[in-house]
């Protein structure tokens with residue numbers, strides 16, 4: 001076994017074989033050393049690793065995984081800078097509760113969010129409405145059309161040099177967007193075909209190096225939907241638009257749900273915080289309260 005140790009980033013892992021890329025852009029096929037398996041640390045896509053490259057056609061070994069800046073369980077990825085949440089203005093009908101769940105889970109993982117509203121060509125008013133609902137949510141809503149490329153230069157600039165993952169409903173246009181942003185040819189699918197087959201077009205997680213030093217992660221529909229269980233009183237901390245109200249409610253702490261003299265409810269009534277977004281917050285709050293109450297069952 002070669003003794004030289006070099007550094008790389010895991011781009012892909014299938015069936016216990018990993019593809020890693022070193023800082024000069026060379027790619028290697030690797031397996032995890034037994035000690036990692038014994039420690040039950042499994043390399044994730046996005047991991048920075050120490051590796052011993054194989055000789056010739058032989059695969060090499062991953063000898064160490066560097067500490068992660070952040071990580072997700074599903075999909076199993078690490079060290080993501082930005083989660084790009086893609087919502088279609090129409091076709092499929094936007095599921096904003098799902099968007100909010102994705103946002104919540106990104107925030108809990110300590111990853112920043114860029115909201116992209118795709119298919120603005122199909123329903124411009126719906127696109128405006130979605131952008132408006134997320135004002136103040138610290139997600140910099142951007143309306144684009146992956147089909148024509150409109151708005152994609154701006155998106156590419158915002159993502160330059162960053163490791164970013166696209167998340168969102170199946171059919172929202174994630175793969176189409178990645179292809180249009182970076183001149184790639186990932187498989188995309190029309191909606192009717194997806195429904196026929198009952199599954200996503202994209203099936204593996206892979207990190208793809210792109211121009212400008214960043215990397216993009218295409219994922220199967222992007223699960224990221226299963227949220228961790230935590231005290232529901234902390235849920236509000238993941239809604240940045242509530243921050244200016246914090247500490248101003250009559251009750252402390254306040255769930256910002258139905259309490260009298262709640263500064264968030266006042267802000268909703270005054271139109272400073274979007275009412276739909278607040279309604280969905282309450283839905284997620286109820287869900288978390290139940291999960292929290294039943295956590296020992």
Ligand SMILES: Nc1nc2c(ncn2[C@@H]2O[C@H](COP(=O)(O)OP(=O)(O)OP(=O)(O)O)[C@@H](O)[C@H]2O)c(=O)[nH]1
Pocket residue numbers: 118119120121122144145146147148168169170171172173174175176177187188189190191194199200201202220221222
């Ligand atoms: N009209 C219009 N259609 C689009 C746009 N972007 C994508 N589409 C179409 O939407 C369909 C779904 O696109 P995909 O890129 O496969 O969607 P996806 O989000 O990757 O879906 P999964 O891989 O299943 O999660 C395809 O038929 C695309 O051609 C757009 O901006 N406007």
Ligand SMILES: [Mg+2]
Pocket residue numbers: 174175176187188201202219221
């Ligand atoms: Mg796809």
Ligand SMILES: [Zn+2]
Pocket residue numbers: 249254255256257259261262263264265
């Ligand atoms: Zn309150």
